[in-house]
Amino acid sequence: MASLKFYILPADQCAKALELHAVAKDDALSAKRALLEKYSADAILRSGAHIEALAWREKPVALTGFTVPRFDPKQGVWLQKPKKNTLRGKQAAQEMDEVGELLEIWQWSLERALGVHGSVFGYYHGSRVFLNSVARPLKDGRVVLSLPVRDKQDAERSSGADPVAPPFAVEISHTEAERLVGEPIVGITA
Numbered sequence: 496m497a498s499l500k501f502y503i504l505p506a507d508q509c510a511k512a513l514e515l516h517a518v519a520k521d522d523a524l525s526a527k528r529a530l531l532e533k534y535s536a537d538a539i540l541r542s543g544a545h546i547e548a549l550a551w552r553e554k555p556v557a558l559t560g561f562t563v564p565r566f567d568p569k570q571g572v573w574l575q576k577p578k579k580n581t582l583r584g585k586q587a588a589q590e591m592d593e594v595g596e597l598l599e600i601w602q603w604s605l606e607r608a609l610g611v612h613g614s615v616f617g618y619y620h621g622s623r624v625f626l627n628s629v630a631r632p633l634k635d636g637r638v639v640l641s642l643p644v645r646d647k648q649d650a651e652r653s654s655g656a657d658p659v660a661p662p663f664a665v666e667i668s669h670t671e672a673e674r675l676v677g678e679p680i681v682g683i684t685a
Contacts, residue, residue, distance in 0.1 A: 497617030506636030
């Protein structure tokens with residue numbers, strides 16, 4: 496069974512990575528706000544780097560180049576998706592793709608800047624899942640890092656290496672990591 500190891504990274508070693516993360520965050524959130532404002536939407540429905548639809552709390556006016564608004568009872572919002580067979584829909588889909596890519600870059604920017612981006616595919620609590628490296632910034636400039644560790648019984652990936660903690664990382668317990676972050680840390684990203 497795959498597992499997670501937890502580390503604390505000192506603030507002085509994370510400063511540049513946190514600066515890059517802040518730039519990625521500003522770019523992504525600015526682009527998202529502009530997209531929502533342009534279409535008077537309340538939210539986006541996103542899967543990875545792909546924005547599936549725009550969402551509204553109240554029934555929106557039907558947008559040119561989009562599907563007819565439909566209510567999604569599971570999420571409690573009205574959704575419209577761009578029609579990719581119209582010029583306006585293609586333009587909207589392109590705008591949404593660009594914003595989705597910026598959000599995805601921001602999501603993994605801290606891990607990439609720290610050189611710990613990566614995942615392990617293995618069994619975790621009885622299910623086959625991808626366990627990703629996740630860096631969580633703290634207010635004092637330190638970073639809590641969770642890294643997946645492959646079980647000896649799990650086959651090696653066909654390419655790439657498993658994520659490795661930087662040499663300045665100090666291993667900490669799962670409990671200590673959750674205390675520092677202030678919330679439960681779950682490793683599953685199926």
